[in-house]
Amino acid sequence: MSAWSPPRLILASRSASRRAMLDAARVPYAAIPADVDERAVEASLEDAAPGEIAEALAVAKAAALAPAHPDALVLGSDSLVAVEGRRFDKPGSREQAAEHLRFFSGKVMELHSGAAIVKGVGVKGKGCEWSHAALARLHVRDLSDAFVESYLAAEWPEIGNCAGAFRIEAMGVQLFDHIEGDQFTVLGMPLLPVLGALRELGVIEA
Known part of the structure; x- marks a missing residue:
């Protein structure tokens, strides 16, 4: 009997937490990081719910990596933050991060984490084997201006690539x-559903 040989898996991300x-x-x-114009994808789905956008x-x-890796399954993941119905992208500057944090203060942050597995064959955007989105609600305490400044002094620029301007595993x-x-949804990928899909697709043993 031949040894079990799982399909190759590629994570389309540079995220350390994923x-x-x-x-x-x-x-x-x-x-392998994916080169995707996230803002263009969001603009094309302007009226969609945040969870749908994270999944898309x-x-x-x-799908951006799949055509170049026909022997693999490609796992993509993304997170999107919404507060009081307003979507927030990754902060483009320390000043914008401060603005976001002051807006979040005392409110409930909805963090949507999406994941998808695409076969490494076929036309870009096709061949999606599985996708899923999960939601976490994070209750932001009242943040003082002094805390926001000390927080950014410690965490910028690392949080510049983080939706919501925070790393839950850090400050x-x-x-x-x-x-x-x-915790996995908060970290940026709904891991338990991902593991279930990887078992079904033969990447890890059932």
Whole structure:
């Protein structure tokens, strides 16, 4: 009997937290960042719900790499933050991060994390084997101006690539009173559903 040989998995992301999740779960993969115009994808889905947009961004990232890797399954993931119905992109500057944080103060942040697996064959945007979006609600405490300044002094520029201007695994945990939702969704990828899909697709053993 031949040894079990799983399909190759590529993570279409440069995110350290997503890599850390797969590493901890002992999932074999290669990480290759995807070049996707996220703002264009969002603009094309302007009237869609935030969860749908996060899922579409995940599909777009996976699909961008898939044609160049016909022997692989490509996993894309993305997160989107909404507060009081307003969507927030990654902050483009420290000043914008401060504006975001002051707006978030005392409010509930909805964090939508999407994931998708695309076959590495076919036309770009086709061949999506699986996709999913999960929601976490993060209750932001009242943030003083002094805290916002000390927080940014410690966390900028690292949080410039983070939706919501925080890293939950770092000082960002101090932004919140409590959180509804699992830690993986907050970290940027709904890991348990992803693992279920990887089992179904033969990437990891069932």
